[in-house]
Amino acid sequence: MVPFKLTFASLTRIADLEEQPFEIQPLPRANWSTGDYVVGEVTATSRASMVELASGRMTEVTVGDYLVGALGIRAATLEAVGSWEEINSSHAMQAMTAAGIFGRITSSSTFIPQPIDLIYRGHAVRSGRKICMSDFVQSPTPCQLQCPVLLLIGTSMSSGKTTSARTIIRRLKKRDLCVVGAKLTGAGRYRDILAMSDAGADAIFDFVDAGLPSTVCDQSVYRDALGNLLGLIAAAKPDVLVAEAGASPLEPYNGNIAIKELGDWVRCTVLCASDPYAVVGVTKGFGFEPDFVSGVATSTSAGVEVIGKLAGCPALNLLDVQSHPELDQILQDRLGL
Secondary structure, three states: OOOOOEEEEHHHHHOOOOOOOOEEEOOOHHHOOOOEEEEEEEEEOOOOOOEEEOOOOEEOOOOOOEEEEEEOEEEOOOOEEEEHHHOOOOOEEEEOOOOOEEEEEEEEOOOOOOOEEEEEEEEEEEOOEEOEHHHHOOOOOOOOOOOOEEEEEEOOOOOOHHHHHHHHHHHHHOOOOOEEEEEEEOEOOHHHHHHHHHOOOOEEEEHHHHOOOEOOOOHHHHHHHHHHHHHHHHHOOOOEEEEEEOOOOOOOOOHHHHHHHHHHHEEEEEEEOOOHHHHHHHHHHHOOOOOEEEOHHHOOHHHHHHHHHHHOOOEOOOOOHHHHHHHHHHHHHHHOO
16 A cells, blocks of 8 residues: 655656556565665654655655655765665665665765665565666667767866856857757766756756666666667757766766767866866876866866966866856867857
């Protein structure tokens, strides 16, 4: 019997769980996998505990509510680390992101709110078969990406990638171009690509559309999902793709694979830095020179000056409208649009 109140986290946005009935059935641990849709009962919350819905809207849950999310893995440098594989026989787990990645947190920052505590109540099941994110992945019409790509990468999470992407998309839309926004790696949150849509992107996609709750997974699994995702993007026939590789390419989110798979289509690379010294860490560690640096590190002229001294990279504070003529020139030169 389905409980009185079910809250569907945003990882369910590709599924039909809110429209079509399903059963909640506990399954043996050996049958659990990444991307399985599962139901947890809320056992504890904090005042800041919020859930992101399939619409992108945030809502509160309370003890006794049933939350629908997906089993997954997270490895956030500034927030929380955990995995569904760490859930023990007690079946206690947490919502490791507001989007509903379920697992047991093994390490977390003291600077973030307490996560929502859950107890596993069962898998979402139909006709005796568990329901997975992969069940709802669209098979794109076979076509290859054939447009220039502007790629945003970061020195860490919360470095300003999405904010920079919004500004860049707005500048590109002023040229009357068809712009697709995408997030290729990270942990599933709908808000990031919704922000791209709000900025004017004609279509938005992320790895959730390819059936992954996060991109912390085997390289082979990620390559298959990325191929599907790029096919969906290509079918939208963009003039330009503004793509974000979440976190840093040095973290276990397969950002390095995304960059390699995009290959020569990447015509402009923007490094969003959390601080000026991180620019040196990523450029040296990953061995590349960005076309320019943006993000939190460029918030003041002092930060821009330090970036220039340490790394010799152009640095633009995209929130400052005085930087937009230079940005427009870079976009023209690199993308040829």
